[in-house]
Amino acid sequence: MKNSKHISKSTGFKVPESYFEDFKLKIKDLKANQNQSGFIVPDNYFEDFKLETPKPVKVRKLYEVYKTIAVAAVLLAILGTLLLGLFRTEPDTSLNFSKLDQSDIENYLEYEIMMEDDLYVEDDNLKFNFDKENIKENTIIEDLDDSSLEQLMDY
Amino acid sequence: MDIDEEKDLIARLCSARQADGAFQELVDCYKERLYWHIRYLLKNHQDTDDVLQNTFIKIYRNIKKFKGDSRLYSWMYRIARNESYTFLKKRSKQLKISSEELQDHIVNNLESDVYFEGDEIKLKLQKAINTLPEKQREVFQLRYFEEMKYQDMAELLNTTEGALKSNYHHASKKVEEYLKSN
Numbered sequence: 001m002k003n004s005k006h007i008s009k010s011t012g013f014k015v016p017e018s019y020f021e022d023f024k025l026k027i028k029d030l031k032a033n034q035n036q037s038g039f040i041v042p043d044n045y046f047e048d049f050k051l052e053t054p055k056p057v058k059v060r061k062l063y064e065v066y067k068t069i070a071v072a073a074v075l076l077a078i079l080g081t082l083l084l085g086l087f088r089t090e091p092d093t094s095l096n097f098s099k100l101d102q103s104d105i106e107n108y109l110e111y112e113i114m115m116e117d118d119l120y121v122e123d124d125n126l127k128f129n130f131d132k133e134n135i136k137e138n139t140i141i142e143d144l145d146d147s148s149l150e151q152l153m154d155y
Numbered sequence: 156m157d158i159d160e161e162k163d164l165i166a167r168l169c170s171a172r173q174a175d176g177a178f179q180e181l182v183d184c185y186k187e188r189l190y191w192h193i194r195y196l197l198k199n200h201q202d203t204d205d206v207l208q209n210t211f212i213k214i215y216r217n218i219k220k221f222k223g224d225s226r227l228y229s230w231m232y233r234i235a236r237n238e239s240y241t242f243l244k245k246r247s248k249q250l251k252i253s254s255e256e257l258q259d260h261i262v263n264n265l266e267s268d269v270y271f272e273g274d275e276i277k278l279k280l281q282k283a284i285n286t287l288p289e290k291q292r293e294v295f296q297l298r299y300f301e302e303m304k305y306q307d308m309a310e311l312l313n314t315t316e317g318a319l320k321s322n323y324h325h326a327s328k329k330v331e332e333y334l335k336s337n
Contacts, residue, residue, distance in 0.1 A: 014271065016200070025182050025208065
């Protein structure tokens with residue numbers, strides 16, 4: 001470096017005599033400024049300071065979740081179809097009266113066929129004597145009481 | 156100060172018991188070099204003294220943040236440089252003038268500065284340097300006045316030697332032209 005202690009000959013810049021010898025940094029003031037708030041920290045706090053970072057959480061994108069669900073649904077559907085195919089037996093379509101239980105036949109007769117008979121009301125009052133000679137015009141009406149007439153009207 | 160001495164000094168600066176003694180050692184070792192860096196940028200002694208004080212205060216407060224990515228001197232030089240430019244910006248705001256006008260103002264004040272002992276040619280040289288762009292001005296001063304090697308300059312300014320040589324070449328041409336024409 002060209003500079004002498006107190007003058008730079010190439011530029012003509014000077015410094016006061018013994019400036020560098022007397023140069024002192026105001027370290028005491030610097031420390032005083034640092035502590036003026038009164039706050040202190042434990043010994044070696046900054047040296048030992050460690051940031052406890054949380055463990056990184058794996059973020060799954062929403063469309064990936066949908067994609068997974070869709071793939072799982074398709075696979076389940078395929079699996080279900082295959083399982084049904086494996087365990088499914090052909091239905092016996094041939095008709096055979098020997099396979100019918102007696103009770104089934106009775107039930108059929110009772111509830112399916114006999115239901116037709118419900119149309120017929122058994123009432124002695126409704127029995128007619130079709131012997132024309134015995135029938136008089138007013139006799140029929142007299143023989144029928146009110147309840148019988150109502151029953152007939154319902155049917 | 157070689158690298159091993161520098162590492163030892165940094166270790167002592169970070170130690171609570173030895174920090175004050177080590178820092179005084181650092182100040183003694185680097186005060187003059189840093190002073191002249193700042194003085195070439197600011198040109199005025201009193202301003203340089205203020206900025207040098209601020210520079211060392213910043214170094215003292217931030218020495219534990221120094222990671223050793225570069226040489227200690229490079230790191231301190233960058234602090235000094237930033238402090239100098241911050242000072243110039245503040246001054247131009249105070250005076251409500253542009254940075255170019257401030258440079259003219261500083262150079263014009265040199266004639267009456269008791270800490271400037273230059274003849275006419277030295278004053279003219281300062282005026283010529285003043286016409287350079289900021290980057291070229293800095294490179295020219297480091298090379299011409301401090302005779303710094305390009306390699307060291309590259310580390311200080313975080314650039315390539317080729318770029319620095321180019322900057323210095325253009326700066327020299329401009330200074331030469333200014334001196335011839337004025």
